[in-house]
Amino acid sequence: MDFRSISLPVSNAIFFIFGSDSKDTPEIKKGSSIWSTPTCIAVGCTPDVDGETKITIGASRQVGLEEIPAFDGELETPSRMVGVEVVPRKRVLEQPVPGSRTRVRIWVNHPIEPDNIVIGLN
Amino acid sequence: MRRAIRRRHAGPAFKRAGSCPARSSRCGMRRRPTPATHLLPDSAKRRAGASRGSGSPSPHFSGAPTLFVWSLKRRADRDPLKAPPMTIYKFTRVTMPPTLEKRLEVLEAFRTLVSQDDEHVRQRRAEIAALRREAEDIRRCVDAFRRQLPGLRAEILKDLKAQKYSPDQPRVPAGTAHGGEWTNGGSEPAGTELPTPEHPKNESPWRVVANNDPRVLSDAPDATWAPGARSAQYRARGGGWSGGRPVMVNGQLLEPTPGQAARLVIAESNWREAIARAKEVDPSWHPTPGFEETVEGLISNLEAETKEAETHRSNLACYGIGPGPFAGESIAARGPERSFTAVEREQINRIGSETGCHSCGTKEPGTRRDNFVPDHQLPSALNPFGGAQRLYPQCLLCSRRQGGWITGHGGGR
Numbered sequence: 001m002d003f004r005s006i007s008l009p010v011s012n013a014i015f016f017i018f019g020s021d022s023k024d025t026p027e028i029k030k031g032s033s034i035w036s037t038p039t040c041i042a043v044g045c046t047p048d049v050d051g052e053t054k055i056t057i058g059a060s061r062q063v064g065l066e067e068i069p070a071f072d073g074e075l076e077t078p079s080r081m082v083g084v085e086v087v088p089r090k091r092v093l094e095q096p097v098p099g100s101r102t103r104v105r106i107w108v109n110h111p112i113e114p115d116n117i118v119i120g121l122n
Numbered sequence: 123m124r125r126a127i128r129r130r131h132a133g134p135a136f137k138r139a140g141s142c143p144a145r146s147s148r149c150g151m152r153r154r155p156t157p158a159t160h161l162l163p164d165s166a167k168r169r170a171g172a173s174r175g176s177g178s179p180s181p182h183f184s185g186a187p188t189l190f191v192w193s194l195k196r197r198a199d200r201d202p203l204k205a206p207p208m209t210i211y212k213f214t215r216v217t218m219p220p221t222l223e224k225r226l227e228v229l230e231a232f233r234t235l236v237s238q239d240d241e242h243v244r245q246r247r248a249e250i251a252a253l254r255r256e257a258e259d260i261r262r263c264v265d266a267f268r269r270q271l272p273g274l275r276a277e278i279l280k281d282l283k284a285q286k287y288s289p290d291q292p293r294v295p296a297g298t299a300h301g302g303e304w305t306n307g308g309s310e311p312a313g314t315e316l317p318t319p320e321h322p323k324n325e326s327p328w329r330v331v332a333n334n335d336p337r338v339l340s341d342a343p344d345a346t347w348a349p350g351a352r353s354a355q356y357r358a359r360g361g362g363w364s365g366g367r368p369v370m371v372n373g374q375l376l377e378p379t380p381g382q383a384a385r386l387v388i389a390e391s392n393w394r395e396a397i398a399r400a401k402e403v404d405p406s407w408h409p410t411p412g413f414e415e416t417v418e419g420l421i422s423n424l425e426a427e428t429k430e431a432e433t434h435r436s437n438l439a440c441y442g443i444g445p446g447p448f449a450g451e452s453i454a455a456r457g458p459e460r461s462f463t464a465v466e467r468e469q470i471n472r473i474g475s476e477t478g479c480h481s482c483g484t485k486e487p488g489t490r491r492d493n494f495v496p497d498h499q500l501p502s503a504l505n506p507f508g509g510a511q512r513l514y515p516q517c518l519l520c521s522r523r524q525g526g527w528i529t530g531h532g533g534g535r
């Protein structure tokens with residue numbers, strides 16, 4: 001599994017990780033920067049007006065960090081593809097995965113407003 | 123005995139008046155009863171009794187003859203041959219059937235007639251109550267129209283100004299076919315188009331400009347309109363309706379009362395406006411369909427759907443879709459781009475510090491650099507035709523909520 005990376009200004013300071021064409025986005029609540037449903041993970045980041053956000057996605061063994069991830073959970077991936085989308089549903093990154101369920105771990109460099117986010121897949 | 127009583131009571135009066143008893147009798151004294159002494163107040167009755175002196179309880183000659191004879195004398199002095207006017211009372215006897223059975227029949231017939239009268243009265247009362255209710259409905263509708271009038275007038279004036287309306291523009295003189303209409307100085311009104319092969323002169327010459335303004339709500343089938351033509355088609359689900367015609371409700375043509383017709387016009391107008399406003403920000407939204415069998419049911423459903431649309435729009439405003447409940451000052455957006463000048467950022471931060479996030483009202487931006495997020499309204503994802511947008515300050519959480527909502531609803535249109 002290869003890894004991919006992109007830096008871009010993210011509108012609405014949030015992007016989404018989908019494993020299918022689901023529209024089931026999680027409810028955004030105060031006190032966190034990552035929210036999830038079985039089919040979608042929403043990750044808060046730096047607002048576009050304050051700068052770009054670097055997003056890296058790949059296998060955990062390649063991109064994973066030593067630190068404890070900010071998020072560790074499973075995502076339904078019936079399409080065998082994990083995609084990163086920004087508002088309005090614009091896919092900016094894709095990574096193929098082998099199974100219909102994928103373990104996702106996310107590392108961030110700031111608890112509320114990160115500008116460097118690493119997504120590790122298993 | 124009656125004559126004796128009469129003489130005893132009338133005697134002193136006759137003496138005072140110097141009149142003849144026989145004459146007074148001839149002039150109707152016996153036939154004329156006391157002039158309503160039972161209707162006199164107590165004081166007057168007492169005076170009348172005192173004038174008699176004897177305090178006789180006789181109800182028929184209670185002192186009045188004295189006055190009457192006095193006036194009779196005066197009349198007799200003026201015209202001795204002319205008798206004073208008198209009132210002749212006719213006493214009628216109710217003829218009753220002789221047997222009990224017949225009387226019973228008569229009573230039953232009488233009761234039947236009375237009950238019929240009662241039923242008629244009840245019906246009339248019900249009709250009057252219905253008319254009163256309708257009048258009250260019409261009054262409410264007129265009040266509603268009156269309340270909406272200033273807003274409508276302002277909108278129309280705004281549109282006219284946008285179309286470079288000038289009150290000094292000349293009009294076609296009265297008395298001509300197009301009298302009173304705007305003109306450029308010629309004989310034809312300003313909006314009249316010359317006949318074309320596609321639209322010969324014998325067709326309706328009146329055309330309205332094709333309207334792409336989403337604020338203008340018209341369900342006319344196309345851009346043409348002719349005076350008297352059927353317009354204001356009722357929503358497709360319910361059938362067609364224009365004022366004064368039967369309403370298609372659930373496949374049936376129903377005739378609304380005048381009050382219902384007025385309320386239906388109001389309800390439909392509000393319904394169209396609310397649905398359009400809700401769909402403007404959420405094109406995929408539809409109101410919960412209702413079921414109606416009567417005109418009243420139709421009006422109720424329209425009102426319920428109007429309320430649902432307004433609630434939906436209000437809920438969306440809390441997600442940053444549309445200016446929120448705390449929206450105050452705003453600045454014009456140069457476009458949908460997310461590149462903002464330092465001045466724009468400064469203005470947004472100033473507005474945010476004064477009125478807070480337009481969605482939730484907080485004055486804490488929640489960002490690391492304490493900058494409010496400039497938020498396009500309508501959101502660019504929901505503004506595919508590039509309509510004018512305004513920038514409002516938004517906090518980080520509300521900005522993310524807005525992004526979540528847009529993504530969850532397909533990313534806009």
